[in-house]
Amino acid sequence: xxxxxxxxxxxFLFALSIFILPxxxxxQKGILIAFLQMAAFVWFVFKVPLVSAxxxxxxxxxxxxxxxxxxxxxxxxxxxxxxxxxxxxxxxxFLYAHSYMKSYDNTAKFFFFLLLFSGAMLGLVLSANLIQxxxxxxxxxxxxxxxxxxxxxxxxxxxxxxxxxxxxxLGGLSLLAGIIVIGSAVDSYSINDWVAGxxxxxxxxxxxxxxxxxxxxxxxxxxxxxxxxWLPGAMQAPAPVSAYLHSATMVKAGVFLLARLSPALGGTDxxxxxxxxxxxxxxxxxSYFAITQTDLKAILAYTTINALGVLVLLLGIDTNLSxxxxxxxxxxxxxxxxxxxxxxxxxxxxxxxREINELGGLIKSFPITSAIALLALLxxxxxxxxxxxxxxxxxxxxxxxxxxxxxxxxxxGFISNVLMFAVSMKVLFKxxxxxxxxxxxxxxxxxxxxxIGPAILVLISLVIGxxxxxxxxxxxxxxxxxxxxxxxxxxxxxxxxFNQVLLLSIATVVLGSMLSYILIKYNxxxxxxxxxxxxxxxxxxxxxxxxxxxxFVAFSxxxxxxxxxxxxxxxxxSIIVFTAVLLWVQLFVTKGWQFExxxxxxxxxxxxxxxxxxxxxxxxxxxxxxxxxxxxxGVTGYGMALIFLYYSAVDLAxxxxxxxTLIVVMFMLILQRLPTFTKLSSKATKIRDLxxxxxxxxxxxxxxxxxINVNLSSPxxxxxxxxxxxKAFGENVVNVILVDFRALDTxxxxxxxxxxxVGVSVLLFSKKSKS
Amino acid sequence: xxxxxxxxLYTAGVYMLLRRSILxxxxxxxxxxxxxxxxxxxxxGLVAGKPAxxxxxxxxxSQLADPMPQALVLTAIVIGLGMAVFILALxxxxxxxxxxxxxxxxxxxxxxx
Numbered sequence: 001x002x003x004x005x006x007x008x009x010x011x012f013l014f015a016l017s018i019f020i021l022p023x024x025x026x027x028q029k030g031i032l033i034a035f036l037q038m039a040a041f042v043w044f045v046f047k048v049p050l051v052s053a054x055x056x057x058x059x060x061x062x063x064x065x066x067x068x069x070x071x072x073x074x075x076x077x078x079x080x081x082x083x084x085x086x087x088x089x090x091x092x093x094f095l096y097a098h099s100y101m102k103s104y105d106n107t108a109k110f111f112f113f114l115l116l117f118s119g120a121m122l123g124l125v126l127s128a129n130l131i132q133x134x135x136x137x138x139x140x141x142x143x144x145x146x147x148x149x150x151x152x153x154x155x156x157x158x159x160x161x162x163x164x165x166x167x168x169x170l171g172g173l174s175l176l177a178g179i180i181v182i183g184s185a186v187d188s189y190s191i192n193d194w195v196a197g198x199x200x201x202x203x204x205x206x207x208x209x210x211x212x213x214x215x216x217x218x219x220x221x222x223x224x225x226x227x228x229x230w231l232p233g234a235m236q237a238p239a240p241v242s243a244y245l246h247s248a249t250m251v252k253a254g255v256f257l258l259a260r261l262s263p264a265l266g267g268t269d270x271x272x273x274x275x276x277x278x279x280x281x282x283x284x285x286x287s288y289f290a291i292t293q294t295d296l297k298a299i300l301a302y303t304t305i306n307a308l309g310v311l312v313l314l315l316g317i318d319t320n321l322s323x324x325x326x327x328x329x330x331x332x333x334x335x336x337x338x339x340x341x342x343x344x345x346x347x348x349x350x351x352x353x354r355e356i357n358e359l360g361g362l363i364k365s366f367p368i369t370s371a372i373a374l375l376a377l378l379x380x381x382x383x384x385x386x387x388x389x390x391x392x393x394x395x396x397x398x399x400x401x402x403x404x405x406x407x408x409x410x411x412x413g414f415i416s417n418v419l420m421f422a423v424s425m426k427v428l429f430k431x432x433x434x435x436x437x438x439x440x441x442x443x444x445x446x447x448x449x450x451x452i453g454p455a456i457l458v459l460i461s462l463v464i465g466x467x468x469x470x471x472x473x474x475x476x477x478x479x480x481x482x483x484x485x486x487x488x489x490x491x492x493x494x495x496x497x498f499n500q501v502l503l504l505s506i507a508t509v510v511l512g513s514m515l516s517y518i519l520i521k522y523n524x525x526x527x528x529x530x531x532x533x534x535x536x537x538x539x540x541x542x543x544x545x546x547x548x549x550x551x552f553v554a555f556s557x558x559x560x561x562x563x564x565x566x567x568x569x570x571x572x573x574s575i576i577v578f579t580a581v582l583l584w585v586q587l588f589v590t591k592g593w594q595f596e597x598x599x600x601x602x603x604x605x606x607x608x609x610x611x612x613x614x615x616x617x618x619x620x621x622x623x624x625x626x627x628x629x630x631x632x633x634g635v636t637g638y639g640m641a642l643i644f645l646y647y648s649a650v651d652l653a654x655x656x657x658x659x660x661t662l663i664v665v666m667f668m669l670i671l672q673r674l675p676t677f678t679k680l681s682s683k684a685t686k687i688r689d690l691x692x693x694x695x696x697x698x699x700x701x702x703x704x705x706x707x708i709n710v711n712l713s714s715p716x717x718x719x720x721x722x723x724x725x726x727k728a729f730g731e732n733v734v735n736v737i738l739v740d741f742r743a744l745d746t747x748x749x750x751x752x753x754x755x756x757x758v759g760v761s762v763l764l765f766s767k768k769s770k771s
Numbered sequence: 772x773x774x775x776x777x778x779x780l781y782t783a784g785v786y787m788l789l790r791r792s793i794l795x796x797x798x799x800x801x802x803x804x805x806x807x808x809x810x811x812x813x814x815x816g817l818v819a820g821k822p823a824x825x826x827x828x829x830x831x832x833s834q835l836a837d838p839m840p841q842a843l844v845l846t847a848i849v850i851g852l853g854m855a856v857f858i859l860a861l862x863x864x865x866x867x868x869x870x871x872x873x874x875x876x877x878x879x880x881x882x883x884x
Contacts, residue, residue, distance in 0.1 A: 569789050576785055610776045617783045620798065633798055636780070640805055648836035649812065655845050659852035663801065666856050670863045689789040697782030700806070704777045707814030720838055733838035738845065749846055756853035760860040 004059050004073045004126055007040055011119025018112045029111050030098025034091050037118065041087035044080060051080045052474045054481060058128065058192075068189045074128030077478025081327060082125035082256055084475070085334050089248045090118050092453030096342050097240035099449035100349065104238075110150055114241065117143040121249050125256055130179045130189045133257070137175065137221070140250050141168045147245060148237040160233035163545055167230045168220050175217025175257075182210035182265070194264035202268055211265055214257075215274060222254025222308045225282040229541040232301040239345020242297060243453075247304050247337035252330065255311045259326070259483045266318050279313025280412050282306070287419035291519070292530045296344045296354040296431065300337065303380065303423060306416060307333040313409065314398060320484050322398035325391065327479045328472075332391040335461040336379040339454030343373045346450045347431070357523075359431045369451055370432040375458045379465075381424035381512070382417065382505070387465040389505075392417065396501045414508065421512025422519065429520050573689075576696055583699040606646060613639035626671055634664040651734045777813065780806035793862050797855065804851040808844045 014036055018029055050057070056076035063069045075083075097114065101107045120139040127133035142165075149161035183189045185204040186197035194201065201207055218224070223231040234246050245251070258275070265271060286306030293299045307329070314326035346369060347362065348354050363370035379388030396417075399410045464471045519526055616635035623629050637660030645653035720737055730736035738746050780802050787799025 572788050576788075613776060614779050617779055617802065621783050621786060626794065629795075629798060633801060636802070636805060640809060643809070644812065647812070649841045649844075652812070652841055652845055652848065655848045659848055662852060663855050663859075666859050670859055673863065673866070689786055692789070693782040693785040696785050697778040697780075700781040700810070701775055701778030704810050704813055707810065734841045734845065737838055737842040742842065745846065749849055752850055753853045756857040759857050763860040763864040766864075 003043070004057070004075060005061070005071070007043065008073075008119055008123045008126070010036070011040075011115060011122060015112050015115040015119065018108050018115065021108075027102075028098075029108070030094050030101070033111060033115050034094040034098070036115075037087050037090040037094060040122070041084065041091055044083045044087060047075060047080060048474050051075065051077050051478045054478060056482075068183065068187070069131050070129055070190070071132060072128035072190055073126045074191065075126060076482050077475075077480070078256070078259055078482040079125045081330070081475055081479040082252070083122060085252075085331070086118060086121050086125060086249050089244060089334060089338050089457070092456055093240050093244040093248075093338070093342075095449050096243070096345075096453040097238075100238065100240055100345055106150075110147075110238070113143050113146045113150075114244070117147065117245065117250070121253070124253055128191045130183065130191065130194075134172070134176050134179060137217075137253060137257075138169075138172050140245075140253060141165065141172055141221075144168070144234070144245055144250055147241040148234050150238055150241070151236065154236065157236035159546070160230070160236045163542065164230040164234050166549070167227055167545075171217040171220025171227070174213045174220075178210045178213030178215075178217060181206045181213060185210070191260060191264070194261070198264045201264060207265075207268075208270055211270060212274075214261065214265070215278075218254040218258050218312075219278060220254075221257075222251050222312065223282075223305050224254070224278050224308065224312055225285050226541065228282060228285060228305045229545070231305055232298050233542055235295075235297040235301050239297075239341060239348065242300075243338045243341035243345070246301070247341055248334040251304065251308055252311075252334075255308065255315065255326075255330065258312065258315050259323075259479075262315060262318065262323075262483050266315075272316060272318055275316025276313050276409060277316075279309050279311070279316050280409055282309030283313060283416045284412055285309070287416040287423065289533070290423045291419055291426070291515075292526060292533055294356050294526075296347065296356055296359075296427070297341070299356070299423060299427060300340055300344060303420065304333075304337055306420060307337065310395065310413075310416075313413075314395065315483070317398060317409070319398065320480070321394070323483050324476065324480050325394040325398045327476050327483070328387075328394055329391045331464075331475075332379060332387045332461070335457045336376040336386075336388060339372060339376045339457040340380070342450070342454045343369055343376070349450075356427065356430045360434045362432050369454075372451065372454045372458050373432055374428060375462060376454065377424045377428045379458070379461050381421045383509070385462065385465050387461045387468070390465055390468055392508075393501050393505060396504050414504065417508045418511045418515065421508055422515040425513065425516035426519050429516070573692065577692060580692070580696040580699055583703065584695070587699065587702055606643065609639055609642055627668075630664060630667045630671065634660055637663070649734075651732070777806050777809050780809065793865070797858050797862060800858065801851070801855055804847070804855075808847050808851070811840055811847070812844050814840070 014033070018033075021029060021032075047057075054077070056074060058075075059071070059073040061071035063071050094111075094114070097111070101110055104110070117140060120136050120143060124133055124136035124140060127136060145161050145165040148164060149157050151157045179189065182194070182201055185201050185206050186193055188194070188197075201210075220227045231246060231251065235242055237246070283306050286302050286304070286309055290299050290302035290306060293302060311326050311329060311333075314322040314329065344354065346366075347359065350366070351359060351362075353359065375386060379386035382388045382392030395413070399413045613636050616632040616639065620629045620632035620636065623632070637656060641653045641656035641660065644650075644656055720733055720741060724730055724733045724736040730740065784799045784802035784806055787795045787802060790796060790799070
């Protein structure tokens with residue numbers, strides 16, 4: 001059972017190897033990858049018989065079993081259906097991309113990301129452990145970001161990529177939280193355990209919050225209202241990416257997860273209320289905005305939103321009919337939408353525009369492409385003999401029979417279908433039929449790879465539309481069984497007989513035709529409609545999003561500016577003021593201290609010394625002469641040495657004298673090259689600094705007084721005293737401590753000095769760099 | 772009396788630290804380091820005229836000056852020296868490159884030159 005894992009790993013390895021391909025076959029990498037996808041596709045096709053007998057294969061590898069983290073790959077009806085889509089559409093998309101990307105630089109990068117994405121997507125649909133699924137989920141998000149921003153020199157593309165990244169990442173986080181919340185209820189992250197413990201999950205108190213969190217993740221990924229707006233933005237990506245990620249696979253990941261979790265979480269009141277509600281809204285929003293768009297890809301993006309809404313709605317209704325319809329529609333949509341995106345990319349390439357108002361009569365220039373587009377649009381409109389018709393019939397049937405607020409769903413579904421029909425017709429007549437605005441001459445051979453993908457997809461759609469039963473038995477039924485968690489009989493037919501549903505279809509066609517006729521005939525209607533939309537829906541979600549992010553950034557920038565103002569002195573000032581305040585607070589809290597040492601001038605020569613040091617210090621501060629300042633600083637240092645000497649610290653005195661001498665010499669060396677003191681501070685700042693310094697200094701005096709009284713009876717000193725002579729054979733205890741007991745510290749100290757010396761010599765003797 | 776000296780040294784150190792001139796800044800650092808050394812030294816208790824010299828015959832060790840803080844302060848003095856010298860060299864180079872002694876001029880980064 002290892003092949004499943006190997007397959008995913010193979011994708012990643014292959015992706016890496018793209019960069020080291022030999023030159024000779026480098027330009028053919030699109031085709032090479034298509035072969036890989038083909039192999040995977042064939043492998044999955046061979047699994048169809050196994051799965052259609054309602055068997056499944058599970059691959060279980062331990063990862064961190066203590067945390068419930070394992071690698072689990074599951075191949076059953078549902079994951080097989082998705083895997084076939086990922087690999088099958090993958091073959092065609094890579095063939096298409098091979099032609100499409102030829103004129104751009106950095107194709108290796110592009111194919112790298114796209115192939116990685118395929119692998120991640122495959123891993124996602126095969127995952128049976130939710131944490132593992134989440135990892136693949138995030139991987140697709142990141143890769144989607146790179147693919148959308150492939151044309152990173154365009155600001156619009158960068159913005160769109162950022163937007164989709166932020167939204168889907170937030171959703172991803174929410175998903176993770178949801179998985180953990182629900183996972184804690186059954187103490188497992190394995191889907192099988194979730195399904196087995198479905199009743200336990202549904203009755204636990206964490207069900208509702210967990211469900212909502214997971215649904216947020218699903219809705220962001222699958223572009224459900226109100227997160228739908230990132231999808232039209234993502235159309236900045238190259239056409240193969242739009243066809244692959246943003247119609248056939250990635251946006252379906254949310255749908256996949258919903259279907260996957262349906263047996264574990266579905267069927268409750270919350271589920272059948274929340275899920276269809278958002279599905280319906282998304283469906284309406286998608287079709288409503290699709291109709292007023294004039295950019296070909298934007299139209300397709302909004303119709304994709306519509307389709308995703310339909311899928312979510314159907315999964316939410318949660319009857320066997322609706323789930324059957326959902327699985328079927330999943331394929332239908334992948335077939336026609338991927339081909340339409342590829343065709344849109346082709347048109348953009350050849351004509352240089354995606355504005356449908358600038359296009360027209362393309363059938364004369366590109367007869368084959370237009371024929372394919374015609375079939376795909378028929379499928380989108382839901383007309384026979386395409387598979388789309390079948391799907392629409394089934395969806396209508398599911399909606400009619402849906403429990404709960406079925407009538408509402410039914411009415412909205414009808415409206416949305418009318419709009420979709422109108423959109424399809426509008427695109428068909430405006431772009432492909434009608435008067436040609438320009439004729440384009442293109443040599444036919446070069447277009448093979450452009451056309452082959454859409455052609456195959458549309459043909460499949462047509463063939464299955466006419467003879468759907470085999471497809472239904474082999475693929476739809478196993479998938480439906482998994483989602484519904486009980487056997488469902490799937491029988492599909494193009495002709496259902498003359499019934500309520502057919503009447504509905506006819507009504508849809510009639511109304512849709514009228515609407516599209518009006519739109520095509522009178523351009524003004526469309527313009528007015530767009531104006532109406534902008535006044536009725538004043539909130540532009542992408543703009544709102546950008547503004548939110550911008551204001552957030554501006555907020556932190558302004559706060560940072562206050563804190564990071566760039567004036568060194570004020571950093572120090574704030575540190576010192578803060579420390580002083582803390583010290584004073586502490587002194588105040590412990591004000592009951594008794595100072596045992598009386599104030600005394602004895603011995604008088606020390607007092608005199610202290611007095612001299614103070615004077616020298618003060619003089620050093622106030623003098624205007626640099627040499628005087630440094631010399632009096634030296635006086636302070638030597639004074640310190642004398643104090644050390646008096647109070648039994650001979651070594652300290654020696655060191656202090658040496659270092660003070662060195663410092664003064666060093667100062668003098670450098671001084672001659674430095675400017676004289678200039679008056680830089682105003683009187684007010686001087687007074688302020690003085691006050692701060694005095695406050696701080698006073699605090700330190702008190703602290704010192706206290707420090708004298710604290711009895712540091714350190715036994716370690718006793719140890720040094722006793723062992724200094726006996727063990728280390730040294731009479732000077734301080735020296736023995738430094739070079740023997742704590743020799744390593746001294747070594748470190750010496751190292752510091754060496755580094756400082758090296759630094760000094762580098763700084764002083766390096767040649768003056770150009771300034 | 773010595774405590775007051777510590778306070779005065781700290782006051783002077785802080786005041787110099789807050790000046791705009793880098794030279795004064797360095798002097799401030801040296802004052803601060805002296806003050807801190809003194810603080811550590813004093814806090815161990817002062818013993819006049821009895822350095823911590825021992826030989827085999829010494830018995831009454833507790834009356835000698837505590838060697839431990841002395842060792843610490845000695846290390847601190849040496850490190851302080853290293854630091855002061857290094858900053859001075861840095862300052863020299865800085866002046867050579869930018870031609871100013873004013874700390875507020877440091878605000879600009881290279882890109883704004």
